[in-house]
Amino acid sequence: MFIDIAKIQIKAGDGGDGAVAFHREKYIPSGGPDGGDGGKGGNIVLEVDDNLSTLADFRYKRKYKAQNGENGRGKRCFGKSAPDLVIRVPRGTIVKDVETGRILADMSENGNQIIAKGGNGGWGNTHFATPTRQTPRFAKPGTPGQAMEVQLELKLLADVGLVGFPNVGKSTLISVVSEAKPNIANYHFTTITPVLGVVSLKGGFSFVMADIPGLVEGAWEGVGLGHQFLRHVERCRMLVHVVDVAGSEGRNPKEDFDIINNELRKFNTELADRPMIVVGNKCDLAEDEQVEDFKRYVEEKGYEFFPIMAAIRDGVDPMLDCVMEKLSKLPPIKVYETEPEPLKPESTFERAPVEIESQDGVYFVKADWLLKLMPTIRFDEMDSLNYFQNVLVHAGVIESLRKAGIQEGDTVNIYDIEFDFVD
Template sequence: MASNFVDVARIVIKAGKGGDGAVSFHREKFVAAGGPDGGDGGRGGNVVFVADDNLSTLMDFRYKRKYAAAPGENGSGSRCTGKNAPDLVIRVPRGTVIRDAASGLVMADISGDEPVVVARGGKGGWGNTHFASPTRQIPRFAKPGLPGEEFEVRLELKLIADVGLIGFPNVGKSTLISAISAAKPKIANYHFTTLTPVLGVVRVGPEASFVAADIPGLIEGASEGVGLGHDFLRHVERCRLLLHVVDVSGCEGRDPKEDFERINQELVNFSAELAQRPQIVLGNKCDIATPEQVAEFRAYIEGQGLVFLPISAATRQGLDGLPGLVYGRLKDLPPVQVYEPEFVRDTTPADPRAFTVEQEDEHVWRVDAPWLERILEGSDVEDYESLQYFQRQLGESGVLDELVRRGVQEDDTIKIGEFEFDYVF
C-alpha cells in the first residue's frame, strides 16, 4: 500500500548575488570632466520560509531540489542604484523544522506566522563614484556584488498537536480520533490502515479545544526503522500529552501489558525526553473484554501512577468524559515545543585581506584571495589607473612581500582566480 505522505526532504537553497557596481562617467553638454557617477548594485534576494496551513506534506520538495533567489540589479550611470531583488518565498507545512544538512543543527522552526529568512542575499557592489580621489579622478573600476548565502538543508515535518495517540497497529486509534473529532481517517480491520498522521480538532466547549494527532501504529523495533514507526515517531515529539491506546481484550492474541511496555520502550529508544511525556492510558475494546481483563490491566497501569480510562471507541463507551479530562490535563502542561535555532553563522569578522600563496609549479604561483578576485572582476585591466589601484592592493596587503619571501622570480606566472599575469620586479 503506497503512501504519498512525505515528511523529510533535502534541498539546496541559494540567496541572490548582489548587483555589480557601475563604471560610468558624467556626460553633459557644456560640462567638462563631469567625473565618475557609477551607482551601486542592489541587494540580492533572500530565501524566506513561510508556514502554509494548506500544505500537509513535503511532497513538492521531492521533485524540485534547488531553489535560487534572483540577483540584485546592477548599478547604472547618474549614481543610480540598482533595484534590490525580490525575496524567494518558499511555503512549507506549519511545523517544518529546517536543519543545516552538514551539521544537523536547527536553522529555523516554521511554526509561527512570521516569515523566516534562512539564506541572506549578497550586498550590492560599489560603483566607481566611491573610488574617486584627488589623485584618482578617473577610476575605471567598481566592486562586483557579493554572493548570497547557499546551504543544503534538511526539511523535517513535525506535526503541531497538543495530544498524540500512540499504540500498536489496529488497537483503534483511528476509530477513536474519528469519534472525538471531525477527522475522517481511513479505517479498516488490518494493520497499517493509517499510513499518514491525521490531525483532528477536539471541541470541549464554545472556546475550548485541542488538537490531537493519530500517529500511525508503532511496532517493536520502530525506533530502529522497523515498520512505519521510524517515519512517524518524530510527529510525537511536539505533543504535550500522549494518549496511549491499548487493546485490553487481547482479541488479536497479544498481551496488553506487553504491548504497553514495548511501545514505551520504543519511545525511550527514540528519545529519552519523549519517554518522560505525560500519558493517559486508554483501555480500548473494553466492550469485548471481560471485567477481569479490564480490572487486571487497570491495577497494572494505576500501580505505575498513571491515569487509566476504559473505553470503546466503536461504541463510544467512556468517551463523553475524555475531552474534558484531556483538556484539564493540558492546562497544567507547558505549551507546544518550538525548536530554537542552533545553527550560528560565523559572525567573527574575517581578515578582509586574508590570502594564501601556493607554488603550483617551478615558475607558477597561486594566490588564493577572494577579495582580490572581486577587485579584478570590477577592474579594467587595460586601464592604467585600474592597474595602479590593483598593484597598490597587492603591496598594502602583503601579497607581494609573501611572494618575494617564497622565492618568486621575474616572469613567473601569478594566478589569482581565473586571472593570470607575469611577475615583474
C-alpha cells in the first residue's frame, strides 16, 4: 500500500538539571559551590533514506521521543548530553507543524534536518556564586525539549509528470522509455502507486519521469485515486498529457483533455501555467481524420502535439527530444522553503505562560515550567528565595497576578507553597 501522508508526535529530550553541591575535601573548609551543569537533551533529526519510497512505516509507530540530558553532579561534573534521535524518511518528504501549518523542512537533498531541538542543560550552583553570595544553595533546571505534532507529506521528485485518464497508455509509455516496470493491463487503475523511471538519451542526457495514477473528473475533490496523487504533480518541472486519441473506451479525446486540465487547475492554479506537451496515444486504433482533428484542437490552445504508438515505441523519440529541449530551459525541481521559527526570548522563564485561578481569596498559579522549578528552590535559604522572586518577576507572573485582581495581603499558592502578596 502506498502511503504518502502521515502524522507523528515528536518530543526532543529535556535538558538535565544543574546540581547543587559543595566542595568537600580534608583540610579545605568551606570549599565553595561545585555543582556541575546538566547535559543537553537529544534533538529530533530527520534524514533522507533513498531506500524508502513511502511513509508506510509511520502507520505503526507514531510517537518519537529523544533521550533527556543527564543531571549535573558534584565536583563540577557536567551531565552527559543525550544523543540525537534520527528518523529516516523518503526523499521528497515535506515536514509541517500541524498546529501552525509552518513548513519545517523539505527533505529533498542529502543531509540531516533538526526538526525539534533538545533542551539546554541547567546551570549548577557554581554559576550563581558572587562575592556577597558565596554559598548559593540553588541551581537552574534544564529547559524542556521541543514537542509538537508534525505532518509528513511525500511529494515525489520528478522532472516530468505523465497525466491523463486511466488506461490511456501512461504506464506503457514509461516502460518503453525507461527501466521502470509498472503493472500494465487493460483495465482502469492498473497503476495505483506513482512509478518513477529514469529516461536516458544520447549524449549522456537524462531526466526523471513519473507515471501519476490515472485521474478522473472530480479528482481534485477526492474522486477516484486522483486526489491522493495530484500532490505529486506539484514538483514536476513540466507535464506530458497523454490522451487516447482513438477514444477506444467510448470517451471523447477533446473532452478528456479539457477535463484533466480543469482538474489540475482546480487542485493548484500554478499547474495551469506549468509547461505541457500533449501526446496522442493509440494512433493505430484511430482514423487519420481523428488524429488530425485532435491535433488542430490542442495546437489552437497553444500546446505542441505528438502522435505516438507507445506499445511499439513509434513516434516516441521526437517527443523525448522535445521534452529534453524544454527541460534545458526550465528552472530546477521546486524545493519548498523552510519557514523560520519565531524568535523566542533568551531567558528560559521570560514571559512564560501561566494559569491563574482565584478561589476564596487565594490565587492559584500553575505552569509546567513552575512545576519543574519548584523542587530546585530552597525556601528556607534567602539567596534561593531571592532568585525565585526574580524569576516570578521576569516571567510575568507578578504582572499576571495584578491583572487577575490580586491585592496586597492576598494569598498566592504555587503548588502548595503559599505566601502573602506584597506589591
